[in-house]
Amino acid sequence: MNYLLDGVPVLEIVLENPFVPKRFPVEGAVLAVFDTGYEGFALVPENVFRELRLHEMELHVRELILPDGSIARSSGTFGKVKILEPGISCDGFIETTKNVDEIVLGIDFAKGLKVILDYCLKRFEVRQC
Template sequence: MNKFCWNYSKNFDPPAPIIEVVFLTPDEKLSFPHIGTIPLLVDSGYDGYVLIPDKVFNWSLNLNLYLAPVKAYVEHPTGIKEPLKVSRGIVQIPKAKLKILTFLETYENCEETLAGRSFLNQYKILLNGPEEETCFLAR
């Protein structure tokens, strides 16, 4: 088993676990970001798959062309529920040379980029708090 690691993001207080990724459409014709990677927050408090900003979902990747016929909702900490747009999409982890077909989700005015339990529970991910390091284990 190979281990691919990233330092926690200092953009959060306290620092938070992330995985550096690229998002792609199911046909791999569009990607975001176009150069480099984007930090995907590891968030076991979110029960969905992969939540991305609505501007990335709607404009950068045009995932409205790939909407899944499901009714899904996100419940905010305030208790308010909002409908989710759900699409098939690919999460690429360049460091691990992996492309994972999964569900990409968003809601109106979403600005978050995070991996929820439905995505995380499929993989071995180590959180080393004292070292502030996230490691993804893959074959």
């Protein structure tokens, strides 16, 4: 399910490591913020990254430019994000860096999706193209 939470677009998702049978959360779903200011696919807290055992895969290091102009180094690998409703599954680069406390989905996640963000009607919708 996707909706606006206090004006912030959020999606109920599940994260998966496609190489080992790990998912987060183990049951149910977790909220992720959709942020068009983030150019990547998915940014997750370090504990989530470890729970998925993504830290055991071959990692790639990237530099992220933060809103204040500073640079943070992230490490990541490929994984899967599933939106439970409407049943969309996307593969992409899942990364982590220090001091991240929420799951963020960015522009790379939205590629191949139709995203409708209508603040007038208080509607946020994500569908496959």
